Amino acid sequence: MSALLHVAGIARSFYGVAALRGVDLAVPAGTITGLIGPNGAGKSTLFNVVSGLYRPDAGSVAFAGRDITGLRPDLLAAAGLVRTFQLARGFPKMSVFQHLMLYGPRQAGEGLLAGLLGGTAARRREAELAERAWGIARRLRLDHVIDNPVTALSGGQKKLVEIGRALMAEPRMILLDEPMAGVNPTLTGEIADHLRALQADGITICLIEHDMALIGRLCDPVIVMAEGRSLTTGAFAEVAADLRVQEAYLGRRH
């Protein structure tokens, strides 16, 4: 299996405090890769670097064989790398449908002139995107709230919107930052099923999660991070048996 995302030697500090001290990891294409580690290990910071929010101080990120280090988020999205956020974020005054449509790529109607004139190309693309948005909404069972503003959704539905709009972007890979955090067990199971379905569609997934039982069921391989470094990689059982991983979570025995 070849790596779709390749991170090499990524370092990043904030005001002199090193959050990442040389992370090396690879996410194999077609997998659901779990990224775990104790709080403060640098998982979210790594996502922020990979997704273009922060520039790394050192190191490089390659996606599908192309160097994407420090690329702007909108260009990454166009290249097929999208992300979600730990705390579900949204545009408060926009509906679920508008969120989905917004993420639709290659909409010529987003040009100023095309928007003013409303040509047939923009209208045709809008119709295509609307059909896909409805499909995704039905798949995630958001179709009955499709016209609601996202602020009127439940916590679980907000998480589903995060996933749904990432799908609209026609991604090759999705970075999911704690997609099940604060979600009830039933919905957690549903989200896990959705993720497996996405994997079956050929989308590579990398997710940060703290629910170990879930990671065990869903993710292979699992990458462990601690103190701003990647510690080890392997199947969940191997990783869980690794003494260094246990020390990272529980502390060292003296």
Add this chain to the structure above:
Amino acid sequence: MLSYILFTLTLGGIYALLSLSLNLIWGGAGMVNLGLAGFFAVGAYASALVTGAGAPLVIGWGAAIVVGLAAGLLVTFCTLRLRDDYLAIVTLGFAEVVRLVALNERWLTRGADGISGIQAPLKAELGTAGFNLFYLGLVAAVVAVVWFGLRRLDLSPYGRALRAIREDQELASFAGKRVLRFKFEAFALSAAIAALAGALYAHYASYVSPDHFQPLITIYIFLGVTAGGVGRPLGALIGGYAVVAFLEATRFMAALMPGLSPLQHAALREIMVGLALILVLHLRPQGLLPERIPPAPRVP
């Protein structure tokens, strides 16, 4: 009386244009532009100077739009990293700079004397009464065209992306939107509309001076857009007309108060404007025609 009503309606149209301009940038992209009076002035002076040099009116208005676009791009470029209050402060500063340049660069603008005798289209042919009626129709037509275009833009994928940038520009960039391009375009277009309003004003009043472009105008337009409905072009349009109607009404209301000097009358009008803004924000903060979420088209 008739000419007074025509004057009020024409001025209402010019304010409606300014409101549409503000609604695009503030209601649409969420950028607080307190420099509206500056762009208004830039357009007025550009057209006055170009037509004063002998160019036909159409060229003057074209020049106003081009200079407005350029000023909009310049201000956006200078404020790329600013948002919210900071952007508001810089744009307010821009309007003051424009006014002070107009006041002091006498070789260009004739300073505080202002530029008089600005070409009034067809005034000789139509007579004063006919001209007033004609100009009212002209301004109303421009308002209608601008409104139509901005409404289309508002409902288009462009408007959707702009709205997303207003709500959360970082998230919009993760959605694949090139935030800076949208900001540049929207600000420049908004500035050009304000400049066009300035050009229309200059050729109607036949006279411009720095006094015409006080920062207070911007506040009036904010009042209009807030009252009409932020984020909805029709709301802004109605708000623009409404604010002029209200400003003129305060003239009569202030006159009803007995025992006040003219200076106190003027102060009373300002008080009423402030009070109106507070009341609008208190009673109907979403405005007369609030922003709507368009329903998703039903796909079988």
